Amino acid sequence: MWQSLKRKILNRSAYFTSYVKLIPILKNIDKSSLFVDCGANIGDISSLFLSRGAKVIAFEPDLLAFSRIQKRFSGGQRIELINKAVADSDGKAMFYYHKERLKSEGVEFTVSSSLLREKINVDGEHGIEVEIVDLCKYIDALGRKVDILKMDIEGEEIAVLNKMISEETYKRVGLILVETHETKIPGHREKVAALKRRIHEEGITNIKLNWI
Numbered sequence: 001m002w003q004s005l006k007r008k009i010l011n012r013s014a015y016f017t018s019y020v021k022l023i024p025i026l027k028n029i030d031k032s033s034l035f036v037d038c039g040a041n042i043g044d045i046s047s048l049f050l051s052r053g054a055k056v057i058a059f060e061p062d063l064l065a066f067s068r069i070q071k072r073f074s075g076g077q078r079i080e081l082i083n084k085a086v087a088d089s090d091g092k093a094m095f096y097y098h099k100e101r102l103k104s105e106g107v108e109f110t111v112s113s114s115l116l117r118e119k120i121n122v123d124g125e126h127g128i129e130v131e132i133v134d135l136c137k138y139i140d141a142l143g144r145k146v147d148i149l150k151m152d153i154e155g156e157e158i159a160v161l162n163k164m165i166s167e168e169t170y171k172r173v174g175l176i177l178v179e180t181h182e183t184k185i186p187g188h189r190e191k192v193a194a195l196k197r198r199i200h201e202e203g204i205t206n207i208k209l210n211w212i
Contacts, residue, residue, distance in 0.1 A: 021211060022048060025148065025175070029054050034144065038086045038135065039152035041111050043069040049148070050078060061085035061095055061130040065110040085115055086151075087132040088159040095130040096122040112184075114154035119185050135160050136169040145172055152179040158191045161207065165198060170207060177211040 022045070029035070029052035037046045040058035042065050049056055056079040060066045066083045073079050085095060098109035098121055115132070117124040139146060151157050157178050164170045182188040192209070199207050 018045060018211075019048065026052050029147070031055075033147040034142075035148045035150070036139075036146050037150050039150075039154065040069060040081075041065045041152075042107055043072050045150055046073075046079060050076070054078070054147070056080070058082065059084055059086050059133070061132075062097075062110045062113045063128075065107055065113075068107055082133070084131040084133045085156070086135040086138075086153055086160060087115065087156055088134060088136070088163040089132065090134045090137065091132055092129050093132045094127040096124055096127040099123045112154065114156070114181075116155040116185055118187075119155055119181070121184055136163050136167050139169050139172055142172075145174065147174045149173045149176045150178075151176065155181045155185045155188065157181070158188065158195060161195060162198070165202065165204065170204060173206065176207045178207065178209050179211065180209050 026048060029049055031053040033049070033052070033054040035046070035049040035054045035056045037056060037058040040046050040060040041062070043058060046056045046058045046069075058069065058079060059082045060069055061084055063083070066081070070081060073081065085093065087093065093115050094117065096114055096117055096119070098112040101109045101113075101123070112119075112121050114122050116122075117127070151160065153160065157180060161178065170176060180188070180192050182192045196209060199209075
C-alpha cells in the first residue's frame with residue numbers, strides 16, 4: 001500500500017512540474033496545432049493540448065493505461081489513440097511491467113512499463129508482446145509538420161532520437177520534449193551524454209532533453 005501511495009504522489013508531482021513548464025508552450029497552441037504524445041499513459045498531458053484545441057495523436061502500449069485513456073476521451077473528435085509503443089523500427093517486442101504492478105489494481109505503476117528488460121524497476125522475467133511503430137516512418141507519413149512531440153518512452157528514447165537525427169526527422173517537428181531515464185537503466189548515462197554531445201555538435205535546437 002505504501003509503495004502505491006508513494007507512486008501516486010510521485011506521478012502527481014511529475015504532472016504538476018510538467019504543467020508549469022508547458023504553460024508558455026500551451027499559449028501558442030491552437031486548432032491548427034498537432035501534438036504527438038509518445039507514452040501518453042492515462043492522457044494527462046494530451047488533455048492539456050486538447051484543451052487548447054490541438055489535434056492529438058497519443059501512443060500508449062500498456063493495456064491498463066490504454067483502457068483508461070480510451071474511457072477518458074471516449075467520443076473525442078480531435079484525438080487519435082494508438083495502442084502501440086514507439087521505437088526505431090516496426091514490428092513486435094516484449095514489454096515489461098513495473099515490479100509492483102501485479103500487486104496493485106491501479107494504474108499508478110503503468111508509467112514505468114518499458115520495452116527495455118534491463119530497466120531496474122521492471123520485472124524482466126515477465127512481459128507481454130506489443131506492437132511497435134517506427135516513429136520516423138510514422139511522422140514522415142503524416143504529410144504535415146508536428147508542432148510538439150512529447151516522448152516519455154522509458155529508455156527507448158535514445159534509439160528513437162538517434163534515428164530521428166540520422167534521418168533528419170527532427171526537422172519535421174517544431175519542438176521535441178523528451179524525458180530521459182538514465183537513472184533507471186544501466187549504461188544509459190553514457191548513452192544520454194553521447195546523445196547530448198551529438199545534439200550540440202550538430203547544432204540541433206528543437207530537442208529538449210530532461211524537460212521534467
